[in-house]
Amino acid sequence: MNILVIGGTRFVGRHIVEKALANGHKVTLFNRGQTDPVVFPRVEKLVGDRDGDIQELEGRTWDCVIDTCGYVPRIVKQSVDLLKNSINLYVFISTVSVYEEKGMLILPEEARLKTIEDETVEEINEDTYGALKVLCEHEVLAAYPNRALIIRPGLIIGPHDYTDRFTYWPRRMTQDGPMLVPDLANQPVQFIDARDLAAFLINLIEKNRTGIFNATGPDDKLHLGDFFEQCRDICGGKAEFVMVSDKFLQKRDDIKPFRDIPLWLSAKNEPYGDMRVDISRAIDAGLTFTSLKKTILDTLAWDETRPEEEKYMCGLKPEREREILDAWFEERAGE
Secondary structure, three states: OEEEEEOOOOOHHHHHHHHHHHOOOEEEEEEOOOOOOOOOOOOEEEEOEOOOEOHHHOOOOOOEEEEOOOOOHHHHHHHHHHOOOOOOEEEEEOOHHHEOOOOOOOEOOOOOEOOOOOOOOOOOOOOOHHHHHHHHHHHHHHHOOOOEEEEEEOOEEOOOOOOOOOOHHHHHHOOOEEEEEEOOOOOEOOOEEHHHHHHHHHHHHHOOOOEEEEEOOOOOOOEHHHHHHHHHHHHOOOEEEEEEOHHHHHHOOOOOEOOOEOOOOOHHHOOOHHHOEOOHHHHHOOOOOOOHHHHHHHHHHHHOOOOOOOOOOOOOOHHHHHHHHHHHHHHHHOO
């Protein structure tokens, strides 16, 4: 197949391109040429900006396009409209954050979607991200009602994950000393290895599948406490867990769930809709899962290749972790 990838050099897009090439497909990349431009030296690269500078795509045809980086509906509409007569299938990477999850114990693809009062808003933040992705999906489905494949991943993890939302834990587990972990051992956890997402997506394209699929994992239930224990064992078991109460963490305005303590959602977010996504449709369609052990070890190996000066995007820095633990010990001593 002849595949156009919008993006394709960073994390998820990179894994998708690698899988497509491994399966013998021809790939063309379209991006700004700013992120790792030397990767995939033998792949055709078209340079432009999907917001107003997409002329390089005119007059070309592909079997499908994989849109890895669409966040604003106005911008997505530009590629949607331009490629309407140039491709057979439009693949859009969305997110499970599209769901209006209040009160939902499990989220199938048919669950209620988020809305936004002002659909012209283009600022992307935790309040607008999911609703804007819904509007992006609408643009794709309106133009390609029978030729669209929408993938809604959960938290994506694995090598090249620049967000550190998962990487923080394997890195931290290799270190000695007391380690802050929230006491919500029974909080559900879902995530998907980017390589599994890429394999699933390419498999669906090869079968010319259309429709909407949630894509996260694992296939068995996983809870936060189980993850911490497994991660510590896999990484060498050096950290000493200090179970800090969820209520204590909630009281601190300087600690944000998921950003400062990755994977922790806080009990105030029950029933944890983003971590209770129904993936039965994807499993029936061929989604498979890399073992947690392999994902952790491969992520750790990749993390060790990163430059010393690279800024980590998530997680507690050592001095902040010590300060919070000291405050926790002090509160406990005063009880």
